[in-house]
Amino acid sequence: MNKLFYVSLLALLSAGFFNAGSHTAKAINNEAGRAIMAVVAHPDDELLMGALLSHYATRGVKVHVVVATNGALGQTDFFKVPEGKTLAEIRRGEMSCSGNVLGLEKPIWLGLPDQLLATEGKLQSQIDLLRYKIDSLFQLYKPNAMLTFGAAGMTGHPDHRLIGNVVTEVFESKSWPWKPKLFYPALPTGSINDKSWATYLTVDSSHLTVRIGLDSIDYARLGQAYQCHKSQYRESVRIKLPLFMKRVQKGQVMLRPFSSTGPLKNSLF
Ligand SMILES: [Zn+2]
Numbered sequence: 591m592n593k594l595f596y597v598s599l600l601a602l603l604s605a606g607f608f609n610a611g612s613h614t615a616k617a618i619n620n621e622a623g624r625a626i627m628a629v630v631a632h633p634d635d636e637l638l639m640g641a642l643l644s645h646y647a648t649r650g651v652k653v654h655v656v657v658a659t660n661g662a663l664g665q666t667d668f669f670k671v672p673e674g675k676t677l678a679e680i681r682r683g684e685m686s687c688s689g690n691v692l693g694l695e696k697p698i699w700l701g702l703p704d705q706l707l708a709t710e711g712k713l714q715s716q717i718d719l720l721r722y723k724i725d726s727l728f729q730l731y732k733p734n735a736m737l738t739f740g741a742a743g744m745t746g747h748p749d750h751r752l753i754g755n756v757v758t759e760v761f762e763s764k765s766w767p768w769k770p771k772l773f774y775p776a777l778p779t780g781s782i783n784d785k786s787w788a789t790y791l792t793v794d795s796s797h798l799t800v801r802i803g804l805d806s807i808d809y810a811r812l813g814q815a816y817q818c819h820k821s822q823y824r825e826s827v828r829i830k831l832p833l834f835m836k837r838v839q840k841g842q843v844m845l846r847p848f849s850s851t852g853p854l855k856n857s858l859f
């Protein structure tokens with residue numbers, strides 16, 4: 591290699607001419623040192639965004655998952671542990687196992703009762719407590735990106751809808767000095783052809799303007815994480831569900847950003 595060619599090559603490299611490599615390096619530099627906080631309702635909801643969480647965790651981002659309820663009412667017909675404290679303890683262990691597989695920070699438990707005591711008429715006081723706890727956690731961890739459920743909660747579960755709503759309420763209630771962003775992961779409408787998964791509620795892709803490409807390893811970890819939640823999914827479902835996610839997402843997670851940036855307007859139209 592003659593000297594002139596060598597010098598030219600160096601100049602091109604330092605100018606970022608070879609885009610793919612420098613682009614990736616830049617993306618990773620932007621990610622290391624950042625923090626994500628995902629706020630979910632139950633111990634196993636992390637799976638609904640698990641491949642994405644694993645993706646960032648492996649790139650040096652601190653990923654915190656906040657679990658609002660203890661999941662004590664998550665009794666299933668195949669796992670012979672009734673509703674109650676023992677089941678909540680088991681689910682705590684399952685969540686920790688899943689968090690380890692996905693590379694997450696230790697789960698943050700808010701310890702609220704499953705279904706937020708809606709049946710006992712204590713829903714309002716539970717919502718107030720939830721709002722206070724989420725606000726405190728935002729201030730303590732200062733996440734750069736927050737994730738939670740959108741309006742339909744991905745599965746339509748009332749707890750999911752409620753948690754997403756309270757996180758949004760806290761987020762929009764003030765101007766956070768470190769300028770965090772809020773996103774709602776979702777499956778795009780029309781992506782679910784298999785009727786057995788029709789319980790998933792979707793969002794039209796025109797609203798899902800943030801799209802993050804994932805790797806096979808992210809889905810492999812998701813598959814392992816599903817294996818942790820033995821109280822919630824039969825063995826066959828623990829295998830099928832991560833494959834379903836991978837198939838529907840087609841290698842990218844789609845998210846709806848909460849956005850209020852841009853110029854002020856004086857019309858609805
Ligand atoms: Zn859930």
